[in-house]
Amino acid sequence: MIACTATFGEEADRVLVEGVAPHALTLPAVRAATNLAPAAQNAAVLDAEVVLGQPSPEDLLVAPRLRWVHLNSAGYTRYDVPEVRAALAARGVALTTSSGVYDDPCAEHALALLLAASRRLPECVELQLGGKAWPSKAVRGRSALLRGRRVLLLGFGAIGRRLSELLGPFGVDLAIFRAHPRGDEPGRVVGPEALGEAFAWAEMVVSTLPENEATRGLVSRALLDRMQADAWFVNVGRGTTVDQGALVDALAARRLGGAYLDVTDPEPLPPDHPLWTAPDCWITPHTAGGHRGEMVALVQHFLANLRRFERGEPLVDRVV
Missing domain, CATH: 3.40.50.720 (NAD(P)-binding Rossmann-like Domain)
Known part of the structure; x- marks a missing residue:
């Protein structure tokens, strides 16, 4: 039965x-x-x-x-x-x-966020909503290519593996944090002892981490403080893996290029939560796996x- x-x-x-x-x-x-x-x-x-x-x-x-x-x-x-x-x-x-149902949509969602960050799409949306400005030269100067960028992927389950495949044609320099390397990773593998250096190295950090005892709060204040001032943090894993207070502080102080979050802690995110108004923080309501x-x-x-x-x-x- x-x-x-x-x-x-x-x-x-x-x-x-x-x-x-x-x-x-x-x-x-x-x-x-x-x-x-x-x-x-x-x-x-x-x-x-x-x-x-x-x-x-x-x-x-x-x-x-x-x-x-x-x-x-x-x-x-x-x-x-x-x-x-x-x-x-x-x-x-x-x-x-049901990992096999969610690997494609979550990976495509993460790729879309990486491309949006590189091409300054949120900035252009703000310009349109804020007065239809046309600062073409300034936006072009801040835009970047995803091709060849340094990407740190946190986690290598079904979603992380699919995202690595989608990133392949862009020729990114990929590093992968994985608790138990298996030798089949399509990039440099980073262990816990080298995670700080990897955060400092990366131009984009993408988390697909699940929630468990080892991952809760793993993206700590110390790691966020190592990130470059123009680096982006993307989370399509679980909100509980991130020190959200530290992330808010880093964004408020402009110590990060920005963040894209599909997951938060708690969910739904309360209307008065500071992440909603943090500079260069863009939130999708846990929709990465949906289609x-x-x-x-x-x-x-x-x-x-x-x-x-x-x-x-x-x-x-x-x-x-």
Whole structure:
């Protein structure tokens, strides 16, 4: 039996119902509309062999028939704790994510932000809204090429890997911070001991980091203080990985060229938060992973993994 604790909308729900056949599917009366909502306990999980959505970690610890959990998100912070990992591993329960749905949109979003920063697009928008000025010579003089620039990529999961591929044609000088190098990185690998030097070296720092014990607050005041005065910081990972107070201070003091943030802490960002008015800070409301077909793509990703599960083949995006 398959239990789904998330709702995807009418079209995607129809694809799910049709696609799971001949398996029994339970759709509880209350399902989460967003994967950012707190994971509520649900009785349907306790009878399921397969769960799709964001089930409560407490339910996963006691569900007796459970064999596989598929998350409708790329992140898995609430499940990435020793107790849950150990319990799932001990019982042979697989945990997979939807990273394969979000790598392209998040990587394209990050690339768009890097290009916007290089080509001074926000500045041009401000000129249009602020009085239709035409300082062509000044803006041209401040514009830059993305080609050949020094880019530090924080994290090399599915999103980071895809972004590195998109950056390939631009010939950037790429450095990659990765906690556990594997030798397949398309650029110089930076360890924790060299992160300060890497921040000082980079013209653009892009974070795709997930949230966990090792990454919370990793982008610290000390690291931000090492950045060049015209460097840009881009975050499409998690807001909790950044010391936001330090980022506000750096922007206010003009010690950074600017920042593009798709994620903040908390979310939604309160209207009176200083990031909204910080100089050269541009915010998108956690939309990097979104696209028109997102919900159907999430269901199709699960269904493709379900076929693998049925055949006993390795599951895609498996983390446990």
